[in-house]
Amino acid sequence: MSNPTISVIIPAYNAEQSLERCANSVLSQSFTDFELIVVDDGSTDATASVADAVAAKDNRVRVIHKANGGVSSARNVGLDAASGTYVTFVDSDDAILAGCLVSMMQAMQRYHADLCIVGYRSRISRLQKTINHCIENEYAIDTSSMPDKCWMNAICELESKSYLFQCWGKLYRRQCLDGLRFNERISYGEDTVFVFDLLQRHPKIIALPGPLYEYEETQTGLASRFRLDKPSDLLWQHGHRLKIYRFDELTRHNQDDLCRRLANDVLWAIDAVRKAPHSVSSLQKIEYISRLTESPYRRYYLYGLKHAAVSRLVKILYVLNIDLLWSIYIR
Numbered sequence: 001m002s003n004p005t006i007s008v009i010i011p012a013y014n015a016e017q018s019l020e021r022c023a024n025s026v027l028s029q030s031f032t033d034f035e036l037i038v039v040d041d042g043s044t045d046a047t048a049s050v051a052d053a054v055a056a057k058d059n060r061v062r063v064i065h066k067a068n069g070g071v072s073s074a075r076n077v078g079l080d081a082a083s084g085t086y087v088t089f090v091d092s093d094d095a096i097l098a099g100c101l102v103s104m105m106q107a108m109q110r111y112h113a114d115l116c117i118v119g120y121r122s123r124i125s126r127l128q129k130t131i132n133h134c135i136e137n138e139y140a141i142d143t144s145s146m147p148d149k150c151w152m153n154a155i156c157e158l159e160s161k162s163y164l165f166q167c168w169g170k171l172y173r174r175q176c177l178d179g180l181r182f183n184e185r186i187s188y189g190e191d192t193v194f195v196f197d198l199l200q201r202h203p204k205i206i207a208l209p210g211p212l213y214e215y216e217e218t219q220t221g222l223a224s225r226f227r228l229d230k231p232s233d234l235l236w237q238h239g240h241r242l243k244i245y246r247f248d249e250l251t252r253h254n255q256d257d258l259c260r261r262l263a264n265d266v267l268w269a270i271d272a273v274r275k276a277p278h279s280v281s282s283l284q285k286i287e288y289i290s291r292l293t294e295s296p297y298r299r300y301y302l303y304g305l306k307h308a309a310v311s312r313l314v315k316i317l318y319v320l321n322i323d324l325l326w327s328i329y330i331r
Helices: 019-027 047-057 071-081 100-111 148-160 190-199 230-243 252-275 282-293 298-307 312-320 323-329
Strands: 006-012 034-041 061-066 086-089 115-124 129-133 139-142 170-173 204-216
Touching: 006 019, 006 071, 006 100, 019 034, 019 047, 034 047, 034 071, 047 061, 061 071, 071 086, 086 100, 100 115, 100 170, 100 204, 139 148, 148 252, 190 230, 230 252, 230 282, 252 282, 252 298, 252 312, 282 323, 298 312, 312 323
Parallel strands: 006 034, 006 086, 034 061, 115 204
Antiparallel strands: 086 170, 115 129, 115 170, 139 204
C-alpha cells in the first residue's frame, strides 16, 4: 500500500495466541487509510504462520520476518519500513478499541499536533477485571510556545496519569521521529525513553480522555522481574525523564508525585532482589542494591520515600543504607 495516512506497527515474538486478535482490532477500525506492519522477531512458535495468514486476507498488511533481536529491534525495523504520514505502535498481546485511529487522527488535525496520546484500559485476565487510566478532559500542550514552567508542569501531570511510559497508545507525526529510534541495548524502560526523547524536540501534544487502547497486564512483565542489569536500565531511564524538568519550577504537587514515582521504581527493584534465582550470589545482590542506593538521583528517591508504595522496612533500609542490614534483608 503506497502513501497511507497511518503506519501501524506490531512487533511480535511468540505471539501465536494473541496476534490475530491484535491485528483484527486494527483491521476492523472505521478509519481505513493505514498500512499494518507486523514484524515477526524470530518467533519459535506459529507466530510467523499467523502473521502470514492475516496478510493473505488483507492487502493493507505487510509482514517482515527477521532474526530475533528484541522488541526494540522489531519496532525499529517497523519504523524503517513505515511509509505513513503518522505512526502508531500496538503490542501483539494488546488491542486498540473501536474508534481509536479516527479519534487520534481527528485530534491531530484539529490541533495541528505532532503527538496524540490516548487513555488506556488495563485488562487483568487472571482477576477478570479492567482498570481505566484516563485524564478527565482533552488536554493540549504546545511545548514550543508555552512558557517552560507551564509545559513542564503539564508534562509532569500527564506522566502522573501514566500517559507517557509506553510507546503505544500514541499517534506520532512520522517526520518528528526522524533520527529517533529505540535503544536496542536496553530491555527495561526503552519505550519510556523513546517518548521522553521525543518530548525534548518540543512537539505539539494533544491528550485524549477516553480509553482507546487495551493493555494486557500480566504477572510476568519486565517491571516485575529480577534482572541483574535492571539498575543500569532504570537509572538510564530516570536520567532521561528528569532531563525534561527543572525540578524547582515544578509545583509542589508535581514534585511530590514525580519523586514518589521515581522512588517506587527503585524500591520495587530492590524488593525484587528477594525473587532472584539461586544462581545469583549474595555479593551480586548487594552490588545490585548498591547501584540503586548510590544513584546520582538518590535525593529524588529520598524526597519521594514517604509516600512510596513499599513496606516500611525497605524504606528504613534505603535511608540507612548499611551493607550488613541489606545482607540480612536478602537472606
